[in-house]
Structures are given as structure tokens and as C-alpha cells.
Amino acid sequence: xxxxxxxxxxxxxxxxxxxxxxxxxxxxxxxxxxxxxxxxxxxxxxxxxxxxxxxxxxxxxxxxxxxxxxxxxxxxxxxxxxxxxxxxxxxxxxxxxxxxxxxxxxxxxxxxxxxxxxxxxxxxxxxxxxxxxxxxxxxxxxxxxxxxxxxxxxxxxxxxxxxxxxxxxxxxxxxxxxxxxxxxxxxxxxxxxxxxxxxxxxxxxxxxxxxxxxxxxxxxxxxxxxxxxxxxxxxxxxx
Amino acid sequence: xxxxxxxxxxxxxxxxxxxxxxxxxxxxxxxxxxxxxxxxxxxxxxxxxxxxxxxxxxxxxxxxxxxxxxxxxxxxxxxxxxxxxxxxxxxxxxxxxxxxxxxxxxxxxxxxxxxxxxxxxxxxxxxxxxxxxxxxxxxxxxxxxxxxxxxxxxxxxxxxxxxxxxxxxxxxxxxxxxxxxxxxxxxxxxxxxxxxxxxxxxxxxxxxxxxxxxxxxxxxxxxxxxxxxxxxxxxxxxx
DNA sequence: GCGACAGTTCGGTATCGATCAAACCATTCG
DNA sequence: CGAATGGTTTGATCGATACCGAACTGTCGC
Numbered sequence: 001x002x003x004x005x006x007x008x009x010x011x012x013x014x015x016x017x018x019x020x021x022x023x024x025x026x027x028x029x030x031x032x033x034x035x036x037x038x039x040x041x042x043x044x045x046x047x048x049x050x051x052x053x054x055x056x057x058x059x060x061x062x063x064x065x066x067x068x069x070x071x072x073x074x075x076x077x078x079x080x081x082x083x084x085x086x087x088x089x090x091x092x093x094x095x096x097x098x099x100x101x102x103x104x105x106x107x108x109x110x111x112x113x114x115x116x117x118x119x120x121x122x123x124x125x126x127x128x129x130x131x132x133x134x135x136x137x138x139x140x141x142x143x144x145x146x147x148x149x150x151x152x153x154x155x156x157x158x159x160x161x162x163x164x165x166x167x168x169x170x171x172x173x174x175x176x177x178x179x180x181x182x183x184x185x186x187x188x189x190x191x192x193x194x195x196x197x198x199x200x201x202x203x204x205x206x207x208x209x210x211x212x213x214x215x216x217x218x219x220x221x222x223x224x225x226x227x228x229x230x231x232x233x234x235x236x237x238x239x
Numbered sequence: 240x241x242x243x244x245x246x247x248x249x250x251x252x253x254x255x256x257x258x259x260x261x262x263x264x265x266x267x268x269x270x271x272x273x274x275x276x277x278x279x280x281x282x283x284x285x286x287x288x289x290x291x292x293x294x295x296x297x298x299x300x301x302x303x304x305x306x307x308x309x310x311x312x313x314x315x316x317x318x319x320x321x322x323x324x325x326x327x328x329x330x331x332x333x334x335x336x337x338x339x340x341x342x343x344x345x346x347x348x349x350x351x352x353x354x355x356x357x358x359x360x361x362x363x364x365x366x367x368x369x370x371x372x373x374x375x376x377x378x379x380x381x382x383x384x385x386x387x388x389x390x391x392x393x394x395x396x397x398x399x400x401x402x403x404x405x406x407x408x409x410x411x412x413x414x415x416x417x418x419x420x421x422x423x424x425x426x427x428x429x430x431x432x433x434x435x436x437x438x439x440x441x442x443x444x445x446x447x448x449x450x451x452x453x454x455x456x457x458x459x460x461x462x463x464x465x466x467x468x469x470x471x472x473x474x475x476x477x478x
Numbered sequence: 479g480c481g482a483c484a485g486t487t488c489g490g491t492a493t494c495g496a497t498c499a500a501a502c503c504a505t506t507c508g
Numbered sequence: 509c510g511a512a513t514g515g516t517t518t519g520a521t522c523g524a525t526a527c528c529g530a531a532c533t534g535t536c537g538c
Binding site: 256 | 525526527528529530534535536
Binding site: 051 | 495505506
């Protein structure tokens with residue numbers, strides 16, 4: 001079984017605390033420098049360097065040189081998806097024993113970046129709104145942007161690459177521990193996050209994947225997308 | 240980050256050759272005994288026992304005692320999904336270097352079990368047929384069996400649990416290295432595989448996940464489902 | 479009861495790999 | 509140029525863990 005050996009290699013790479021921390025940090029979608037990642041993982045720069053070269057060698061990360069910094073990012077959506085699914089299993093793996101339910105968890109549950117798009121309650125809410133507005137329909141290939149949806153989203157400021165057939169987007173059920181509903185990933189998902197950030201409707205936490213909706217964002221999401229946000233009230237209720 | 244630690248644990252469990260072999264063997268969907276798994280992984284029974292208790296402890300596997308044997312199986316579809324997604328990343332991880340493209344690979348590409356349902360070219364073909372026949376539609380929750388579809392599938396011999404709302408099935412894009420299309424998982428997927436095996440339309444390979452279509456199966460799939468199978472011809476072509 | 483078989487537990491070995499410090503290379507900036 | 513900064517390489521250390529054999533528990537069939 002040649003394939004099994006490969007699977008072992010990939011899993012073993014994730015199965016180390018320092019490397020997993022690095023990968024988790026990059027799940028935010030940003031590109032981070034080696035020094036920054038070393039700090040996050042709380043290891044020396046030499047160890048971090050070793051880990052990073054392994055991860056790049058296994059094509060889990062890509063690296064781009066800019067000035068005298070090396071920026072690392074997740075290599076592909078497939079890798080992000082894999083990490084999400086591992087995290088999903090890890091979440092059910094501890095059922096009752098010692099669930100801290102920290103306010104940090106609550107923040108992530110509310111809204112977070114998943115690799116390059118929005119997830120959590122916020123991501124799901126936006127996906128729902130777009131579907132019920134007829135901007136997006138879901139097909140067996142994941143989903144498509146309708147013509148009116150393309151119009152609407154372009155007006156809103158998304159770069160939708162009008163020529164190609166890339167109107168197709170990639171929707172999928174959220175694998176995370178929190179919601180189990182669809183959110184919007186792929187090119188459209190990435191563009192939405194970019195535009196929201198640009199408009200300062202959302203703010204990303206400096207050192208986690210959490211995403212907070214600003215005051216203007218709250219108004220904008222309500223007026224433009226029809227998304228009502230009593231998120232914070234919800235999030236604080238116990239299930 | 241409490242969640243990260245957990246993720247590390249799960250990934251580390253998969254990141255060992257013996258344990259990954261065990262998990263892969265169980266991805267066929269059957270329950271296997273500890274002795275059998277030790278043989279597959281080529282380790283002594285004591286080592287296997289240690290691995291298995293770890294895997295059960297982490298809820299990746301479940302165990303049921305029967306007579307004087309202990310039967311192990313994958314604990315949940317979520318675990319199966321995670322393993323598939325790791326394998327998918329591992330498959331792209333080696334691009335050109337040493338792709339054997341064995342006849343065994345071809346067999347798996349053709350048709351295979353994925354945990355408890357059909358995947359590969361065969362699984363996708365059946366999903367396509369069911370969709371175009373109107374037996375199944377896909378919604379944003381994954382998919383549903385239509386009324387006529389339920390009628391058809393019940394007649395065909397599936398146990399569909401008519402009372403509950405479990406007409407909903409779980410469709411998802413195939414994450415494997417081969418097809419990137421939908422197949423049918425969940426209860427309906429498992430029932431399909433069961434019924435096909437019962438009718439001897441398909442045969443499972445003894446010691447891999449490969450599934451072969453029998454002669455009667457070929458006829459049956461064509462006449463009942465409208466699935467045309469020139470699979471073998473396709474499979475042997477180079478991409 | 480007594481073998482035969484399935485599985486676990488224990489003790490000991492050996493290997494693997496994560497880690498760091500220090501030296502080294504390369505780029506930028508004063 | 510030389511100092512500073514980002515990153516890699518090297519060599520040594522050390523803890524974790526995969527592995528086995530042997531002894532043990534428990535169940536089945538004769």
C-alpha cells in the first residue's frame with residue numbers, strides 16, 4: 001500500500017504540537033512569516049525553520065519570499081478542509097470530559113475565518129441570506145451564483161472574474177465543532193471576506209481566527225444583506 | 240488553545256504506520272477482529288492490542304464483543320470522512336515523483352467501499368443515475384430522497400425507515416484521489432451497498448476496499464438504474 | 479477438567495524525532 | 509563598509525513511544 005504510507009506522513013506532520021499550532025495559525029488565511037510562526041508555536045526559530053521546511057516539502061504549505069521575509073500560507077483548500085475535518089473529529093472525541101467553553105470559544109463560534117473565507121454563525125448567516133435572496137443556488141456541484149446574484153455582488157464590490165465559468169462557487173456543510181450548516185467558500189467566499197474587511201464591516205482578531213462584526217458592519221449586513229444579528233445574545237446561551 | 244491539543248492527538252494517532260494500516264483496513268466498512276488487524280498491520284498481537292485500545296480510547300474506533308472475539312469498526316462517518324480527506328491531501332502531496340499507477344489502484348479507482356457505502360467511478364455513476372432519474376435531489380443540507388425515489392428504492396429492496404424524517408441522505412463531493420464528484424453516503428448509501436452485495440451485483444475484494452461489478456450486476460445496473468458500464472475501458476486509459 | 483485460542487498487561491529495548499544553542503548565510507539599512 | 513535582522517544548518521541531548529516476548533486472563537470446545 002503505497003498510498004497508506006503517504007497518509008501516515010501527512011497525519012504525522014499534523015500530529016505534532018508545534019506544527020499543528022503553525023497550521024492552525026495559518027488557517028486564518030493570512031500569510032505569516034517564519035519568525036511570527038515561531039513565536040506562536042513557542043519554539044526557537046531553528047525548530048520552527050525545520051518544521052516549516054517539512055511542511056513545505058510535503059506541500060501542506062507554500063512559501064513566498066518578499067523582501068527579506070518568507071511568508072507561509074496554507075497550500076490549498078484541500079489542506080484547509082483536511083485540517084477542519086481533523087478538528088471536527090477531535091471536537092467530538094472529548095464528549096463531556098472537561099469542556100471549558102471559554103469566551104474565546106464563544107467568539108470563534110460566533111464568527112471566524114476558515115482558511116480564506118468566513119465560517120461560524122456569521123458565515124452561515126450570510127450564506128442563508130444569499131440563498132433566500134436568490135443570489136446563490138445550490139447544485140450538485142456545490143453551488144452557483146445566479147445572474148442577479150452576480151449583479152448584486154459585483155455592485156457590492158466583489159471581483160467576480162466575469163469571463164470564465166468561475167461563477168460556480170464551492171459550498172459545503174461546515175465541518176467545525178459549532179454549526180453544521182453551509183457557508184460559502186471558494187472564490188466567492190474569499191472575495192466576501194476581503195470586501196467585508198475592506199469596508200471595515202468585520203475585524204479580524206490579531207492572534208486567533210475570530211472575526212468580530214463592527215457597528216457599521218451590523219448596520220450594513222442588516223440593510224444590504226438582510227442579515228439580522230443578535231449573535232451575541234445567542235452565543236451566550238448554553239445549549 | 241485546548242482544541243489544538245486535541246487535534247494533535249487525533250492526527251498523531253493516524254500518523255503511525257501500524258495504526259493507519261488498521262484504520263485503512265476498517266475503511267472497508269467491515270468489522271474486523273484484533274488478530275486479523277494485527278496480521279494486516281504486520282505487528283504482534285500485543286502491539287496491535289495497544290494500538291487498538293488507544294484508538295478506541297480516542298473514539299476513532301468502537302469495539303463490540305462477540306463470542307470470544309472483539310470486533311473493531313470505524314466509530315462514525317465523521318472519522319471516515321477525516322481519513323478520506325487526509326488521504327486526499329496525501330494523494331496530491333506526491334505530484335510526479337514515483338506514481339506507480341498499479342492495477343490495484345485502477346481497481347480502487349473503478350469502485351470501492353468508503354466506510355459503509357460505494358465510492359469511486361461506480362459510486363459516482365450510481366449517484367448520477369439516481370439524480371437524473373429524479374430519485375434524489377440535492378438541497379443545501381446534502382440531499383433528499385424524493386417520494387418517487389423512495390418508492391423506487393423500497394421496491395428495489397432498500398430498508399428506508401419510512402416513519403422518521405430519515406429520507407434525508409448525506410451527499411458530498413468525493414474527496415478521494417480519483418473522482419471529484421458526488422456519491423451517495425449516509426443511510427441510503429449504506430443500504431445501497433448492502434442490497435447490491437445481497438443481490439451479488441457487486442463483490443468486495445477480500446483484503447482491500449476494491450469492489451468489482453459482477454456480470455449479473457452489469458446487466459442489473461443497466462436495466463434497473465440505467466447505468467452504462469464501460470468502466471474497465473475507461474479505467475485503463477492514461478489521463 | 480484440559481488444551482486451544484483471543485486478547486491484555488508488563489518489562490525492557492531501541493529508535494525516532496523534537497528541541498535548542500551556536501555558527502553560518504543573506505539581505506537590508508545606516 | 510559594518511551592524512542588524514530574518515532564516516537555515518549542524519551537532520548534541522533527551523524524552524517519547526513503537527515494538528516484542530513472555531506471562532497472564534478469559535472463553536470456547538472436547
